[in-house]
Amino acid sequence: QVQLVESGGGLVQAGGSLRLSCAASESISSINAMAWYRQAPGKQREMVAVITSGGTTNYADSVKGRFTISRDNAKNTVYLQMNSLIPEDTAVYYCNAIRLRLTTYTYWGQGTQVTVSS
Numbered sequence: 001q002v003q004l005v006e007s008g009g010g011l012v013q014a015g016g017s018l019r020l021s022c023a024a025s026e027s028i029s030s031i032n033a034m035a036w037y038r039q040a041p042g043k044q045r046e047m048v049a050v051i052t053s054g055g056t057t058n059y060a061d062s063v064k065g066r067f068t069i070s071r072d073n074a075k076n077t078v079y080l081q082m083n084s085l086i087p088e089d090t091a092v093y094y095c096n097a098i099r100l101r102l103t104t105y106t107y108w109g110q111g112t113q114v115t116v117s118s
Helices: none
Strands: 004-007 010-013 018-024 033-039 046-052 057-059 067-072 077-082 091-100 104-108 112-117
Touching: 004 091, 018 033, 018 091, 018 112, 033 067, 033 077, 046 067, 046 077, 057 067
Parallel strands: 010 112
Antiparallel strands: 004 018, 018 077, 033 046, 033 091, 046 057, 067 077, 091 104, 091 112
């Protein structure tokens, strides 16, 4: 069981930046993919960015060019650097980890609130 703890959320003005962190309870080098999702009030949870164990990244169209996902295996931490924030980025952001074995294991953090004021 992988425990994920997010931090770094908060209130920021439009145009500002935040960096989210997701600390894992064990080595992330054995985790096949880690991702950030977000869920705004009244909307479905959506994938924001994903990074594989090999370093391949993918982003939702809405955040391309503004957000960057990265991982530090030595610190067992994944980051989401968010720049040029807009009010539409307001949501609870969740860290996600997927471990592929004979079964797919999916783990979630508790979420961190990001609020962007106009």
